[in-house]
Amino acid sequence: MSQPLNFVPVAEFRERARSVVANPDLQKSLRGAMDFLQAKRSAQFPDDAEFQRLRDLGEAIRQYSLSRLPELLEVLEAKLTENGIQVHWAETPEQANTIFIDIAQRHNARSVIKGKSMVSEEVELNHALQEAGIDALESDMGEYIVQLADEKPSHIIMPAIHKTKVEIAELFAERIPGVDYTDSVDELIQIGRKVLREKFAAADIGVSGVNFMVAETGTLCLVENEGNGRMSTTVPRVHVAITGIEKVVEKLAHVPPLLSLLTRSATGQAVTTYVNMISSPRKVDEADGPDAVHLILLDNGRTQAYADEQLRSTLQCIRCGACMNHCPVYTRIGGHAYGTTYPGPIGKIISPHLLGLDSTYGLATASTLCGACAEVCPVRIPIPDLLIRLRTEAYSNPATASEAVRGAGSAYSSVAMALWHAWAATYRYPALYRLFTWCASRFRFLTPGKQGGWTVNHRAMQPARRRFRDQLKDRA
Amino acid sequence: MSQTTARDKILGRLRAADCKPLPLPDATDFYAQRRHEDLATRVERLALNLSNAMAEVHRTTSSELPAALSRVIRDKSLSTVAVGRDVLARQALCDQLQNVCALMPVTTAHAETAALFDRVDAGLTLSYAAIAETGSVVLWCDSQSPRLLSLVPPVHIVLVDVRRTFDTLFALMHQENWGSGLPTNVVMVSSPSKTADIQQTLAYGAHGPKQLIVMLVEDH
Numbered sequence: 001m002s003q004p005l006n007f008v009p010v011a012e013f014r015e016r017a018r019s020v021v022a023n024p025d026l027q028k029s030l031r032g033a034m035d036f037l038q039a040k041r042s043a044q045f046p047d048d049a050e051f052q053r054l055r056d057l058g059e060a061i062r063q064y065s066l067s068r069l070p071e072l073l074e075v076l077e078a079k080l081t082e083n084g085i086q087v088h089w090a091e092t093p094e095q096a097n098t099i100f101i102d103i104a105q106r107h108n109a110r111s112v113i114k115g116k117s118m119v120s121e122e123v124e125l126n127h128a129l130q131e132a133g134i135d136a137l138e139s140d141m142g143e144y145i146v147q148l149a150d151e152k153p154s155h156i157i158m159p160a161i162h163k164t165k166v167e168i169a170e171l172f173a174e175r176i177p178g179v180d181y182t183d184s185v186d187e188l189i190q191i192g193r194k195v196l197r198e199k200f201a202a203a204d205i206g207v208s209g210v211n212f213m214v215a216e217t218g219t220l221c222l223v224e225n226e227g228n229g230r231m232s233t234t235v236p237r238v239h240v241a242i243t244g245i246e247k248v249v250e251k252l253a254h255v256p257p258l259l260s261l262l263t264r265s266a267t268g269q270a271v272t273t274y275v276n277m278i279s280s281p282r283k284v285d286e287a288d289g290p291d292a293v294h295l296i297l298l299d300n301g302r303t304q305a306y307a308d309e310q311l312r313s314t315l316q317c318i319r320c321g322a323c324m325n326h327c328p329v330y331t332r333i334g335g336h337a338y339g340t341t342y343p344g345p346i347g348k349i350i351s352p353h354l355l356g357l358d359s360t361y362g363l364a365t366a367s368t369l370c371g372a373c374a375e376v377c378p379v380r381i382p383i384p385d386l387l388i389r390l391r392t393e394a395y396s397n398p399a400t401a402s403e404a405v406r407g408a409g410s411a412y413s414s415v416a417m418a419l420w421h422a423w424a425a426t427y428r429y430p431a432l433y434r435l436f437t438w439c440a441s442r443f444r445f446l447t448p449g450k451q452g453g454w455t456v457n458h459r460a461m462q463p464a465r466r467r468f469r470d471q472l473k474d475r476a
Numbered sequence: 477m478s479q480t481t482a483r484d485k486i487l488g489r490l491r492a493a494d495c496k497p498l499p500l501p502d503a504t505d506f507y508a509q510r511r512h513e514d515l516a517t518r519v520e521r522l523a524l525n526l527s528n529a530m531a532e533v534h535r536t537t538s539s540e541l542p543a544a545l546s547r548v549i550r551d552k553s554l555s556t557v558a559v560g561r562d563v564l565a566r567q568a569l570c571d572q573l574q575n576v577c578a579l580m581p582v583t584t585a586h587a588e589t590a591a592l593f594d595r596v597d598a599g600l601t602l603s604y605a606a607i608a609e610t611g612s613v614v615l616w617c618d619s620q621s622p623r624l625l626s627l628v629p630p631v632h633i634v635l636v637d638v639r640r641t642f643d644t645l646f647a648l649m650h651q652e653n654w655g656s657g658l659p660t661n662v663v664m665v666s667s668p669s670k671t672a673d674i675q676q677t678l679a680y681g682a683h684g685p686k687q688l689i690v691m692l693v694e695d696h
Binding site: 029032033036037053054057060061063064066067068069070073074089090091095139140141142145158159160161163164165168185186188189190192193196197200201216217219225226227228230231234235237245250251252253254255256257259267270271272273274275276277278279280281282283285286287288289297299303306307309312 | 489491495682
């Protein structure tokens with residue numbers, strides 16, 4: 001098992017990105033996958049006016065839910081408790097894992113089967129369980145594939161999107177005992193099905209994430225296509241759900257619009273195969289379902305984003321992944337280059353709250369601010385504005401930096417700041433500007449021939465022989 | 477580590493943000509602006525959406541249902557079919573089905589789980605309602621209707637009373653007042669189990685049923 005990846009040195013982010021860009025096979029499969037997902041999404045929104053009205057509603061529901069977040073969490077907790085679901089709160093990944101291991105030990109659990117959960121990735125649950133001597137097996141096909149390969153998901157919806165079927169065929173033949181090489185997708189899926197079915201029947205605990213939590217009814221909504229989510233939440237005697245505190249809505253009637261935005265934006269489906277709404281453990285006269293259901297609510301930096309009015313919109317996210325599917329940077333570098341649990345545009349704006357800006361500021365600058373993410377976001381998160389805000393926080397003077405984001409000021413350089421001040425002054429004072437341009441054209445021969453990234457594939461820039469204002473004078 | 481502390485700290489930080497509550501959004505307006513269809517059109521849409529999603533749709537009437545269902549079970553050689561209390565309560569239907577297959581009751585807690593994995597060929601369930609817009613069958617899982625019947629066996633057969641076909645999930649929730657409380661589990665099913673996790677190639681029978689057979693029961 002690989003080591004936790006939750007620290008992202010900026011220099012390594014660049015190296016990782018470079019190696020992906022230099023790999024033509026990976027470029028082709030990423031481009032193909034993104035084109036596929038973009039086309040499927042776009043086919044789901046033929047009527048733009050309807051889409052805009054639905055987005056208005058989705059945005060309003062998420063903003064409303066956040067505006068009443070503390071009350072809604074209390075109502076949710078009371079309702080879930082009344083329904084027999086046990087609620088736990090964790091400020092940090094360590095606390096979440098401790099709570100989980102405690103639950104596992106109380107039930108003498110040896111093995112855990114997992115439905116897809118990005119929050120369990122965020123807290124590195126598998127790693128913590130392994131250290132506690134508990135087997136954790138991923139059951140979503142994509143997650144199963146990346147777990148077999150000792151990797152992490154490279155996309156929040158399609159975890160193995162970076163792998164070709166031939167790579168998966170080789171992986172199965174190498175890592176699953178008794179399996180011969182086949183690159184038939186149907187056969188590969190049936191192999192996965194067979195292996196995992198045995199595990200569902202034997203697992204002591206099933207783990208899942210949550211897409212929406214409904215306060216008024218005390219309901220956990222899960223969306224999926226494969227059925228592994230339903231298996232994980234129904235077959236084992238204990239079900240533990242883990243999610244972020246921001247996923248709550250007040251009314252059940254708030255679910256249909258968000259559900260429609262989620263499935264259409266994520267995979268271009270009008271609805272997923274299964275929409276699973278869980279409101280209680282097995283009742284006494286029921287034949288199946290877990291005897292105990294637990295919910296772990298995770299903070300891990302979300303309250304930091306919440307505290308700032310602008311950054312709060314980060315928490316509107318319903319995790320559809322459309323922003324990464326449409327991001328020109330994600331499409332070139334793939335999900336692993338980021339090194340964070342959540343890649344792509346949403347990862348750039350949420351990771352600083354989870355991990356601190358000191359280790360993640362390089363992500364906010366790895367963007368052209370083209371705005372494609374904001375254009376497709378089903379709940380209208382202003383991602384480019386948030387990227388600019390995070391850059392400002394990262395590059396501000398630590399002595400005077402705001403306390404909105406942990407690690408603010410960590411990218412500050414006094415030399416860079418002095419240069420920016422000089423630049424600003426040059427443009428503010430006409431005399432200084434004239435002097436600067438006069439010097440620039442006079443000493444143009446001093447311009448360096450190598451100008452960083454620019455001269456990799458461009459000719460070096462040089463000031464003009466004569467200034468624009470001098471040329472204008474000649475024409476007068 | 478004290479649980480109360482983590483909870484109170486999180487809620488305390490959220491309260492400290494002093495966020496002004498926004499007005500409650502009402503989804504009714506959005507759904508009211510959309511076209512409402514009559515029952516016959518809704519049923520056609522339901523059947524079309526289900527077929528497009530690779531579900532096998534059979535249209536029948538309540539008097540013909542036992543024969544139609546027996547035919548499906550025989551044609552697919554389903555020798556053991558698991559049922560819950562809701563189907564068992566339909567004595568006449570069960571009597572007829574027992575001529576073509578063995579019905580396995582799933583009524584005792586956890587008792588049949590292993591059998592469902594190992595030797596049951598199909599699960600037969602009723603449905604609570606259906607949704608035309610997305611081509612979905614809604615299962616209301618409680619003491620009458622177990623959850624695993626529609627999930628573990630390789631074939632899921634579901635009976636749908638088409639008079640219970642709604643325009644949208646929103647209309648269903650709203651008209652049936654779901655906000656006042658839900659059973660242990662509600663599931664919307666819209667196709668056989670599927671995945672596109674390997675190179676975006678669609679494959680059926682990922683973890684759940686490989687076949688979804690929907691019997692639309694229409695009485696005119």
